[in-house]
Amino acid sequence: MKNKVILFILCLLAGIAAYPVVFLIVGSFMNSDMLYSYLSPVLIDGEGYASWGLFPWNFSLKSYIELLVDAPSFFVMFWNSIKIVMVILVGQMIIAIPAAWGLAKYTFPLKKVIYFVYIVLMLMPFQVLMLPEYLVFDRISLVDSHLSVILPCIFSTFPIFIMQHLFSKIPNEVIEAAKLESANDFQVFIYIGLPLGKQGIISALVLGFLEYWNLIEQPLAFLKDKTLWPMSLFLPNISIEEIGIAFVTSIIAFVPCGLVFVFGRGYLEQGITVVTKKE
Amino acid sequence: MLPSLIGVICILVIPYINVIFYAFINVWNRKFVGFDNFKRVILNDSFQLAAYNSLKFIVTCIPILLVLSLIIAVYLHEHVAAITNTFKSIFLFPLSIPVVSIVLLWRLLFDDQGFLNGIFNTFSIKGVDWINSKYSFGILVFSYLWKNLGYSIVLWLAGLSTIPKQIYEAARVDGAGDKECFCYITLPNLRSTLFVTMVISIINSFKIFREAYLLAGDYPNKSIYMLQHLFNNWFRDLDIEKMSAGATLLSIILLVPIVALYKCWNTKE
Numbered sequence: 001m002k003n004k005v006i007l008f009i010l011c012l013l014a015g016i017a018a019y020p021v022v023f024l025i026v027g028s029f030m031n032s033d034m035l036y037s038y039l040s041p042v043l044i045d046g047e048g049y050a051s052w053g054l055f056p057w058n059f060s061l062k063s064y065i066e067l068l069v070d071a072p073s074f075f076v077m078f079w080n081s082i083k084i085v086m087v088i089l090v091g092q093m094i095i096a097i098p099a100a101w102g103l104a105k106y107t108f109p110l111k112k113v114i115y116f117v118y119i120v121l122m123l124m125p126f127q128v129l130m131l132p133e134y135l136v137f138d139r140i141s142l143v144d145s146h147l148s149v150i151l152p153c154i155f156s157t158f159p160i161f162i163m164q165h166l167f168s169k170i171p172n173e174v175i176e177a178a179k180l181e182s183a184n185d186f187q188v189f190i191y192i193g194l195p196l197g198k199q200g201i202i203s204a205l206v207l208g209f210l211e212y213w214n215l216i217e218q219p220l221a222f223l224k225d226k227t228l229w230p231m232s233l234f235l236p237n238i239s240i241e242e243i244g245i246a247f248v249t250s251i252i253a254f255v256p257c258g259l260v261f262v263f264g265r266g267y268l269e270q271g272i273t274v275v276t277k278k279e
Numbered sequence: 280m281l282p283s284l285i286g287v288i289c290i291l292v293i294p295y296i297n298v299i300f301y302a303f304i305n306v307w308n309r310k311f312v313g314f315d316n317f318k319r320v321i322l323n324d325s326f327q328l329a330a331y332n333s334l335k336f337i338v339t340c341i342p343i344l345l346v347l348s349l350i351i352a353v354y355l356h357e358h359v360a361a362i363t364n365t366f367k368s369i370f371l372f373p374l375s376i377p378v379v380s381i382v383l384l385w386r387l388l389f390d391d392q393g394f395l396n397g398i399f400n401t402f403s404i405k406g407v408d409w410i411n412s413k414y415s416f417g418i419l420v421f422s423y424l425w426k427n428l429g430y431s432i433v434l435w436l437a438g439l440s441t442i443p444k445q446i447y448e449a450a451r452v453d454g455a456g457d458k459e460c461f462c463y464i465t466l467p468n469l470r471s472t473l474f475v476t477m478v479i480s481i482i483n484s485f486k487i488f489r490e491a492y493l494l495a496g497d498y499p500n501k502s503i504y505m506l507q508h509l510f511n512n513w514f515r516d517l518d519i520e521k522m523s524a525g526a527t528l529l530s531i532i533l534l535v536p537i538v539a540l541y542k543c544w545n546t547k548e
Binding site for chain 2 (some may be wrong): 016018020021023114116119120129130131135214217221232235251258268269
């Protein structure tokens with residue numbers, strides 16, 4: 001009996017966790033009359049309260065078509081998002097993988113100090129680092145360009161933290177064995193480090209994607225030109241004309257993250273739990 | 280290793296130190312002013328409001344989040360893997376929903392004439408304008424819990440999985456019940472997990488600015504005007520002295536849990 005109650009509460013909470021996406025999908029397929037009749041109290045300050053249906057009975061793709069045809073500004077933002085996220089992730093991999101490998105497998109002076117600084121920088125919120133970053137970009141006049149958002153993220157120390165943890169789990173014996181076979185350091189890294197550390201790399205990518213698709217603080221602070229803004233800052237007005245578009249943008253913004261989640265869930269979990277592991 | 284180090288030092292470390300240095304000078308005539316900038320920040324009304332709200336947010340959210348997720352994690356941990364995994368996925372799912380998408384629902388849900396007040400109305404309870412009143416704080420708390428519950432559950436489960444089953448079996452043999460097992464085995468063994476989860480949750484709580492900003496803009500209701508808004512507004516006015524002092528102050532406060540976390544990672548049990 002007690003277990004049944006807990007299970008019921010759990011299902012209820014799970015429903016709350018998952019329902020918003022259902023809501024957005026349903027809304028994106030409703031035609032405008034139906035959206036209007038449900039939401040008019042919010043949209044035009046009519047009488048009564050907004051209500052909602054569980055299923056788009058008047059199924060319509062009109063909102064999608066409207067967005068695709070009539071909203072050029074949306075495309076600009078969509079591609080801005082794609083560009084920012086992709087450049088960051090590729091850049092991160094180029095910078096972070098060797099760095100993580102170095103931290104995990106080599107000893108060098110000041111290693112402990114560097115590692116500590118990296119962790120501090122990883123955990124500091126953006127508000128602390130905002131001014132320092134801005135002053136640099138101002139000096140090299142990169143403010144108001146995508147690079148000002150991208151560069152700090154490329155040098156983020158978070159992926160290094162995740163990857164070095166998984167790299168350090170590779171036993172040293174394997175590396176020594178490879179060296180006996182006269183492999184040089186670079187070959188060890190390419191043929192042993194990368195394949196065995198693959199999980200950590202993918203974890204970092206999955207977490208990175210979800211994080212950078214949601215960038216709000218950085219573009220808001222560094223990009224004054226709104227044509228450079230990514231989709232994470234796109235907020236259509238909740239008005240009668242635009243409510244359909246609002247639903248569709250929500251869905252389109254969600255789809256890439258949804259796909260990453262479905263295919264990368266295990267890696268996501270692994271990336272999250274890295275913080276609980278001791279060295 | 281080298282490229283990362285150079286980048287990190289140039290873009291983050293040196294400017295960071297530079298800013299700490301700015302915190303102690305008058306930026307216009309470069310004179311050393313000691314702690315004057317700090318004094319101005321601390322005595323500033325908006326700073327006090329923002330600091331109070333941020334602190335209140337952390338103090339409200341973190342205990343609810345930790346307790347709720349621990350209860351769910353303990354329950355899931357005792358069940359077969361299939362159920363655990365399904366629920367874990369569902370609870371993690373909100374992490375993948377972009378803030379910009381979810382804000383649409385929050386706006387319709389919490390509007391003056393939105394869904395929530397509609398539901399209240401059917402029970403003849405008078406609703407409130409959630410977004411533009413002091414209740415907006417509640418929206419943020421809800422939003423934070425909704426998003427981070429799965430994250431904490433996963434962390435707790437990772438901690439629970441490290442407790443050897445034999446301890447429980449031995450305790451059972453000695454006649455311990457569910458309650459004793461939980462209080463004397465589970466809780467003490469989860470101490471380091473509790474600490475890690477807490478620090479990570481506090482750090483994550485700074486990201487609530489995203490929801491707050493997309494819901495209510497630069498100058499929201501007083502109850503959700505947080506440090507993040509304040510920094511943003513200082514930034515817009517390029518108030519370098521206040522920002523430097525504020526950033527330094529915030530760094531010092533956050534350094535305490537961060538150093539503790541670092542120590543926790545580096546001690547072997």
